[in-house]
Amino acid sequence: MLGASLGFLRRQFLGPILFCIVLAAEAASAAEVIPPKPPAYFNDYANVVSKEKALALNEKLAQFERETSNQVLVAVFRKMQSDSDVADYTRRIAESWKVGQAEKRNGTVLFVFLDDRKMFIQVGYGLEGALPDVTAFDITERHIKPRFRTGDYTGGLEEGVDLILKALRGEYKGGGETAQEKSRSTASSGCGPLGFLVMLIIVLTIIRLGRRKGGYGYTGLGGPFISSGWGSGWSSGSSSSSSSGGGFSGFSGGGGSFGGGGAGSSW
């Protein structure tokens, strides 16, 4: 009886446990790094765009979310930290950042990996109609790529952003606020002192964790923090502008999801 029930237990639990081990082993062998959620809409981890232009682009993208609720992000990295295909890798990143609003699934991210000379526009489920693969491909291949080839990264990114926004405009209407602004205003008005207390605890915990780990430096109360592993430079610019109040709009994901839409080019 005991033996039988043990056998039963083994059959019930050994499978899932083995499965978990296999999954863990797979994750370890892939050696893939999914970069942490970015603090801004325009994230230049490779330091190729001047601070003023970066801030201007960031504000343009934030304003676009206020008007249309579409979340459009740009992330410029030096290198891919994965052995996967660029389409596959960037989809997983976009998904983990939760770009786009949850119900509309209207996020789009332009990824650039300079050293790999690869870029990809990931398009959320809800925007596949407004920005089909052909349009995304046209933007990367025929507009951004020629400029990147001559080393004009700023120009390529500016044109790319403009074209993406042009394609997406009119698909959804926004509520005049970004996801971050909305969550801030509801937190202060809806929950009152309790919400404030929770926020305080969270902030204190983050600060403490940041000190202990040392990996993610917290650069100021309410300001964005950034991983040192993904390059520096942006962190100083963004934190100073956010602490000065106004001017900088931070990004929070709205819970969007991605189904493999979009296209990319290498140059």
Next chain:
Amino acid sequence: MKTSLGFGKLLLLVSLFSLTGCGTYNRLVTLEQTVNKKWADVQSVYQRRADLIPNLVSTVAGAANFEKSTLTEVTNARASVGQVKLDPSKAPTDAAELEKFQQAQGQLSNALSRLLVVSENYPQLRATEAFQNLQAQLEGTENRISVERNNFNTAVQEYNTALERFPTNMLNKMFGFKARPFFTAAAGAEKAPEVKFDFSKPATPTTTP
């Protein structure tokens, strides 16, 4: 006799329900519906690919003396995909059925990637905007297929796990819940196969002394 059996079953049912709560039943229904929904998503991305093919074939056929055999292969594979029709609203319960479907789709994947490889020999064709756009669309569709297949497998796994778990595993027989088969990552079917022409190297043995 018949009534007493029915009564016994009812008693067992009631006691099981009181043990597990009818939440379990509802959870299974929800999970099963998720599986069906994901299956529909899988079907629609495969359909999307099939819809692209006539356009691709006509674009490529327009190129001067394009290799005919690769084109016929794609057209044939497209036709055989059309023959393996599964109910798009309900995920298959039969593993062999899914296997057949997967095989037909895998054949089309292979034929398509061969066509793209062959097209390397036609630089004029590749330079046309029409071909480049089609290729971007095709790649996007392949990406979507792999995403939706993964989503489907995740949903099936969650559902199957819920079915197998005690004490749900005693209930599911009574209500007719059935485990669903997965997509398998067969060699060459999941990822577009890479074609390499290197015959100089002998195959490396898997076991070395």
